[in-house]
Amino acid sequence: MAKNDVRNSIKLTSVDELFTTEENRADNQREKVVDIPLLEISDFPSHPFKVKADEAMLEMADSVTQYGVLVPGLVRPKVDGGYEMVAGHRRKKASELAGKETMPCIIRELDDDAATIIMVDSNLQRESILPSEKAFAYRMKLEAMKRQGQRTDLTSRPVVEKSVSADILGENTGESGRQIQRYIRLTGLIPSILQMVDDNQIAFRPAVELSYLSENEQQDLYNTIQSEDCTPSLSQAQRIKKFSQEGRLNIDVIYTILTEEKPNQKEKFHIQRERVDRFFPKNFTEKQKEELVIQLLESWYKKRQWEQQER
Incomplete structure (x- = not known):
């Protein structure tokens, strides 16, 4: 082997490596918090948790404006460059609303x-x-x-x-x-029925039973729920599931089961949706609408009681 080849094959320790301490080398291995541009951070694929600009998010944005992000997010490097958010999607959204350009994050290979x-x-x-x-x-x-x-x-x-x-x-x-x-x-569940579960319009256990229906059967069920303004109880959902498993479920069966009088069911008081929806904020859930109506009726009732006592 030529002298030049031998010389080139020998790896010399650098001056920095000679004088670095074990503590410094360990410190270099530790994860550090780095400010990363928000534009370089993408969301986690199929992230199942909803990040909404609701009241809680606006409060978080105000906090970020005043104090910054106090708990760093966790990201992992992407093969094609940039980073993918692992933990901290809400903090990232709050940073965007607060007008921040960067966010403190820990970078970890995962x-x-x-x-x-x-x-x-x-x-x-x-x-x-x-x-x-x-x-x-x-x-x-x-x-x-x-x-x-x-x-x-x-x-x-x-x-x-x-x-x-x-x-x-x-x-x-x-x-x-x-x-x-x-x-x-x-x-x-199809998205429209799953949304009703999130809005507390369909109870959890009946929803589990309805998840066994085919997509077309669920769509027929949803259409019937909307047109008849009724939702299935657990026993009704179980019967609907049984008809489906037996291959005998159709929209007529769904209608018959949903519209039957339930045990101890009292007569319902119906108000057409289009008559009242215009009075509520667009983001109000059915539960919030119901609570507001009850509050207004209670106020009206108390006012009537007071007026009658004054007569």
Whole structure:
């Protein structure tokens, strides 16, 4: 081998490496908080948690304006450049509303499954979580656990049978494996019915039963709910599911079941939706509308009582 080749093959230690300490080398390995431009951070794919510019978000934006982001987000590098948000989507939205150009983040190398589990776990700590958010979050985490090699004995009958993996997931969420399986069933609902579950118009357990219907059957059900202004009880949902499994469900059967008088059912007081909707803010849920109507009626009733006493 020529002298030049031998010389070139020898790797010399740099001056910086000679005088660096073990503490400095360890410090270089530690994760650091870095201010990253918001334009370089994309959302996590299929992020199941909704980030809305609601009152709580506006309050968070005010806090960011005054104090900045106090808890750094967590991102992972993307192959094609930039970063992908793992934990901190709400902080990112608040930073945008506050007019910030950057956000403090920790950069961490994560594979898809590890990132999914961290994303779900970090968001499940929130106080208010919609049923649809839990449904898709639990499904994503359970699928990630399966790819990581853990047992995921998902079955087609989660209300009855037990899943070991769902029990493991439940240990960190405070819910039973059976309840987690019920939530995952909600991902089988069409968006319009799932929205009714989020709005408390359809109860959780009936919604689980309705998730077994085909997409077309669910659409017929939704149309009937809207036209008749009624929602199924648990027993009605179970009967609708049974008719579906037997191949005998059609829109006439759905109508018959939904419009039958329920046990101990009192006569309903109906007001056409188009007559009152114009009085409410567009973002009001059905529950908020109901509460406002009750408040106004109570005020009206108290006023009448006072007027009668004055006579």
